[in-house]
């Protein structure tokens with residue numbers, strides 16, 4: 123334990139000095155540092171969910187191997203901030219600092235929620251890509267509910283050889299995805315304006331990332347199962363859950379206060395996903411500070427390996 127604590131202290135010092143040196147705010151922390159923080163922290167922190175769960179969950183983040191994460195994921199080309207090549211698109215859903223660009227981000231919930239979500243999502247993508255790199259020459263990645271395609275682009279940055287983004291453009295963010303990728307110089311990325319309800323027709327890929335969308339559909343369990351089916355090796359999941367209800371049997375569709383979507387509680391989502399008997403490598407929970415309504419405040423994260 124003392125060794126692990128020393129490791130985390132050392133990591134935090136490296137993070138602090140590098141962030142300072144690079145002029146990064148915490149929100150703009152380079153990808154490798156986010157991965158590293160997760161790797162160190164997940165073995166050391168006490169996760170409320172882990173404590174609460176009596177069901178056997180495999181937690182296999184280990185504090186060792188930090189150097190490997192650091193060296194392989196630090197974006198070597200990303201140190202120098204570029205001119206804002208995204209200025210022509212106006213304020214965007216995501217902040218693209220990880221690509222070396224300080225773009226204007228939409229006001230309100232966007233910055234806060236991105237920070238909360240990527241704390242877990244970037245390490246999960248990193249981990250899946252790194253495991254596959256050991257055996258695969260080519261790694262395909264697909265982000266479902268991709269909006270402007272941020273995490274599909276992040277996956278390319280982290281070593282996926284080809285990435286896809288799928289969104290039905292219901293909220294209008296998807297329209298800029300391809301242009302943002304081109305402006306950032308992210309190649310081998312393709313965006314499809316499709317409804318995720320058609321997932322049964324999608325080609326299998328190595329990593330499926332179902333992010334920020336299950337609570338938008340009225341049949342989340344079905345979409346989750348189909349996401350797993352279309353993943354060859356990894357499924358990464360993030361969804362919003364209610365913090366107003368902690369019943370493990372809670373499910374509502376449409377979502378409370380909406381005419382569409384659905385809502386689980388943190389506990390009922392966990393129960394639903396555990397019942398699949400999938401190989402959960404890691405899971406987590408945090409609050410989305412941008413969402414002030416308790417029914418949309420919780421956020422769950424799962425990294426699943428097939």
Ligand SMILES: C[S@@+](CC[C@H](N)C(=O)[O-])C[C@H]1O[C@@H](n2cnc3c(N)ncnc32)[C@H](O)[C@@H]1O
Pocket residue numbers: 239265266267268269270272273288289290291292293294295296316317318319333334335338339
């Ligand atoms: C909250 S955003 C998620 C953005 C991104 N994946 C993230 O996690 O930051 C939800 C996106 O889902 C899209 N969406 C909602 N319902 C959909 C559906 N049935 N099929 C495809 N996209 C959908 C919306 O257009 C929106 O861009």
